[in-house]
Amino acid sequence: xxxxxxxxxxxxxxxxxxxxxxxxxxxxxxxxxxxxxxxxxxxxxxxxxxxxxxxxxxxxxxxxxxxxxxxxxxxxxxxxxxxxxxxxxxxxxxxxxxxxxxxxxxxxxxxxxxxxxxxxxxxxxxxxxxxxxxxxxxxxxxxxxxxxxxxxxxxxxxxx
Numbered sequence: 001x002x003x004x005x006x007x008x009x010x011x012x013x014x015x016x017x018x019x020x021x022x023x024x025x026x027x028x029x030x031x032x033x034x035x036x037x038x039x040x041x042x043x044x045x046x047x048x049x050x051x052x053x054x055x056x057x058x059x060x061x062x063x064x065x066x067x068x069x070x071x072x073x074x075x076x077x078x079x080x081x082x083x084x085x086x087x088x089x090x091x092x093x094x095x096x097x098x099x100x101x102x103x104x105x106x107x108x109x110x111x112x113x114x115x116x117x118x119x120x121x122x123x124x125x126x127x128x129x130x131x132x133x134x135x136x137x138x139x140x141x142x143x144x145x146x147x148x149x150x151x152x153x154x155x156x157x158x159x160x
Contacts, residue, residue, distance in 0.1 A: 047093035054086035
């Protein structure tokens with residue numbers, strides 16, 4: 001049995017039309033839907049930040065996997081599995097998927113203490129910690145920006 005949309009009569013003598021299949025953001029008829037079209041620049045930049053962090057985690061995991069003893073091999077595998085979080089978030093953000101904001105925010109919040117620890121170490125880790133800290137802060141700002149939440153279809157109005 002096929003389902004056809006319900007037809008509503010228009011003005012007398014006028015054509016009939018089917019109801020809209022999608023609702024607009026914030027309408028009471030259904031859940032908010034992200035606007036169609038290309039994602040805004042801020043959302044694309046947030047996806048790039050998450051992808052860059054994910055690739056860095058992959059490099060770290062591969063390095064641990066191939067340069068350590070048995071315990072480092074297992075730790076490297078775990079780090080490679082953990083790289084799925086920012087990479088999946090980047091994929092979802094690039095496609096303006098609402099679910100992707102949560103994992104991306106989690107990754108940015110987890111990156112801040114790691115960057116802080118790296119800043120208080122020696123050698124090249126200090127520079128890497130600075131870069132990671134700037135990326136994490138930029139990612140947080142991009143993810144909470146109103147243009148990003150609008151593009152993801154997240155309703156910003158609070159219910160009193």
